[in-house]
Amino acid sequence: MGEKITIEDVASALGVSKTTVSRAISGKGRISQTTRDRVLKYIQQNNYTPNVVAQGLARRKTYNISVVWPGNYSMVELPFFQRCLMGMNEVTSGYGYDIVVSLVAVDEISNLKRVIEKRKVDGVILTRTLIDDRAAEYLKESGVPFVAIGSSTDESIVTVDNDNFDACKELTSILIAKGHTKLALIGGSTDLTITRVRHEAFMEAFRSMDKKVDESLIFLNQSNEQRLRDIVKQLAQKKVDGVICMDDQLAGYVMSICRAEKIKIPQDLRLASFSNSHMLENAIVPVTSLNFDDRNLGAVAARMILALIDGEKVDNQKLKDYEVVMKESTK
């Protein structure tokens, strides 16, 4: 049970050559149907499986792809990444590929480097893009095929993403249309392209509806809950119509701050989030938000990287399947 059987064993047991066995399995090269069946039957019964490492050496492939995850705690807890992973897995496993997860920080990509230098993977999926993206830069230099989930100013990088721009613009527009023109925006790190995209979409919504944005109500690079408290209080004082948070974590913070400060949602302040997850499921008030199909996003990214690995040409994609979910928090 311990020792695995090799192609050589199969060959000699059947009185044929390794080549024949190999051909029977791969289907490549001419081979008679009868011997083919004979081989197939034998390896079936003796459950032989090719050693993927040896295959890898010969074919220069590993049948592994690396999925790069942010390595810091708060981010990796967002369900976005796992949802993507599940989608990716659904397609990669169908092609015999496995996924190795590489955790990298903005300035610490050693896990990615190792996997590339040692040639442990055939391709890479970046699950987010940064403004100054060391991982993407490194991958470009290395020549390993990769696709990035997100957007990039670098035309040479293959990307795929939810249509954050349109979605965020739409949500903002709806709020504006409802008369909530005095809107605040709270977002995370501007090192992430997604933060910028969402910001721009927010601006564009105002522009396209001929309304003026109050730029003093835009707070980016927020992550500190303490600082957020001041901001929220300030917003309440200023009697803004509503706040849009770029992610659920922020929205969650805002909600608990409001609760502590006796600020009522939606009476005193309306709240919306640009992304939706279980984090808001049990919220005090159901929160208006955007719903993306992250699983599908992962699946598409996986298909793209497989195509790239096969040397095909791949175009960027923007996935339109999102929905705006209006709830009590913006009534």
Next chain:
Amino acid sequence: MGEKITIEDVASALGVSKTTVSRAISGKGRISQTTRDRVLKYIQQNNYTPNVVAQGLARRKTYNISVVWPGNYSMVELPFFQRCLMGMNEVTSGYGYDIVVSLVAVDEISNLKRVIEKRKVDGVILTRTLIDDRAAEYLKESGVPFVAIGSSTDESIVTVDNDNFDACKELTSILIAKGHTKLALIGGSTDLTITRVRHEAFMEAFRSMDKKVDESLIFLNQSNEQRLRDIVKQLAQKKVDGVICMDDQLAGYVMSICRAEKIKIPQDLRLASFSNSHMLENAIVPVTSLNFDDRNLGAVAARMILALIDGEKVDNQKLKDYEVVMKESTK
């Protein structure tokens, strides 16, 4: 930039044999300090990295370990698994290992099988245990080293876990000591050993304090929110003192049901959870719960599998580092 340099290139460039280069790198075998330095310097400057696939073929190792995750949606969104992963990664990356994530369902372990049959990993970490554990059974047969996070009746399986029993018993005991003896327990699938352990700990708390459990207040195998609604209403009618939920998802459901049904926490009903995550962070009421160090759990599991791979003997472990966090929900 595309073509990687091989050990042969290094050897001929330096006018030595491949063996020498290999020895210089591995440190095994006698070799003069001077040639050693010469080789090391060269591979440094020309940044040569051994091809791990070729190494793997020769050494029969892959420097990959598989981490098995539940493949269904609700589970994988629990932050437990990612926290573990981060801990694992911290130790495995230090030894040049990478992690391939294998998503498996209770009755669908093909992703695990593939990885084992194709010999793509040197060992496996199961991140949960089941009562009738196909994955564990399969791994035992295959002979591949593995450790399971959780507990098992099978003595031959190496396990490590948070001390769920003691922790859950303690939390329950505290509630009982506060006079809340009419307690309900709501848990998930009894196919998971963790559900059973927590259930037993709950019972044991009553036993050790000489109180009687009302077994009609124990609801296991719950996942349906609709069904839960009936249960919670029923509990309120029966005027139970409190409810303990086995995980945050359930606690979250209970909270939103209470909110909808105008059942006040903690006035009408006390609530506690056996595990703690961000899912409850923005809860209506801060929830009493158990805090485990999942990251560390992952790290320990990783050390164990590496030891097993190296042929060392490894003992089961129970990690004691948990804390009971009392909050408003059980006041």
Next chain:
DNA sequence: TTGTAGGCGTTATCAG
């Protein structure tokens, strides 16, 4: 101390 040769398990190139 260093080098030679064979092996790890497959695939690919040529002949037959």
Next chain:
DNA sequence: CTGATAACGCCTACAA
């Protein structure tokens, strides 16, 4: 249609 034989890149007895 089939079979030697040489890669693939590295490791490791065994010699020198």
